[in-house]
Amino acid sequence: MVNLMANDLESNIEELLSSPGGKILHEVSKLLRKRARFFAVIFTLIFVIGYPLAGEFIAWLVSEETGFRPSSDTDVIVLHPVELILLKVRISVYSAIMLTGIVFSVEMGRLLAKSETFKQRMKEADLKLPNPNFLAIIIAISSVILMSLGTFYAIEYLVPFLLDYLAKDATAADLSTQWTLTNFSGFISSLVFASALGFQVPIAVLLLLKFEIVEKSDLTKYRRHIWFSSVVLGAFLSPPDPISLLLVAAPMIILFEFSLLLNKIIR
Secondary structure, eight states: HHHHHHHHHHHHHHHHHHHHHHHHHHHHHHHHHHHHHHHHHHHHHHHHHHHHHHHHHHHHHHHHSSOOOOEEEEEESSTTTTTHHHHHHHHHHHHHHHHHHHHHHHHHHHHHHHHHHHHHHHHHHOOOOOOOOHHHHHHHHHHHHHHHHHHHHHHIHHHHHHHHHHHHHHTTTTTEEEHHHHHHHHHHHHHHHHHHHTTHHHHHHHHHHHTSSOOOOHHHHHHHHHHHHHHHHHHHOOOSHHHHHHHHHHHHHHHHHHHHHHHHHHH
């Protein structure tokens, strides 16, 4: 019985590996083995360069003159000796993973573009590789611009306002304001990420309408539901306080309404 199951498993694996999808997976694994040292060098190089830069970034982050610390009455502290080192390592590792992932994606695209198996698979599925066109370029540029606007909004307005408000609120209650370095940096990064992502709403709405995935009448009919969903998404993306929620969700709602107006104009 065990031998029969083992034989069935072996035959299924052989069948999978001989299929077009299995051949593509084999080519990907071959690429990983062949380029593993290259990816490791890229990762290590970015990590080594990123570690001291992470220290400079943290110093800027907590500086009262150039960073986000509201006032000299607010202290950013570390709770254990290696907290600063661990934070710099975390930032360096995240940066290395992200940039190495981009390099890997480019290498993967080059591999698939040259792969006869992949081309055959696409042909069998009656699919075509999308060619860069005017719409794709506009979407990419618009996405980068909106992400930059979201980041600018967070860094210049959202984060300073919230930190100043929270510090003054604690002072009014006759409390000393002390934030741990990890929580302080995490609070800021979550707000920046939430704003950068939330500002992508026009891209999503206009694409849904352009490709007729949804009708404009449906969006206007369920406007209140979409507003509520924006609030829920804002609560998920932002730190757990009502003011952060409002300041993250409000731009998404405004951009949603702007997208409907823009769609009406360009149509």
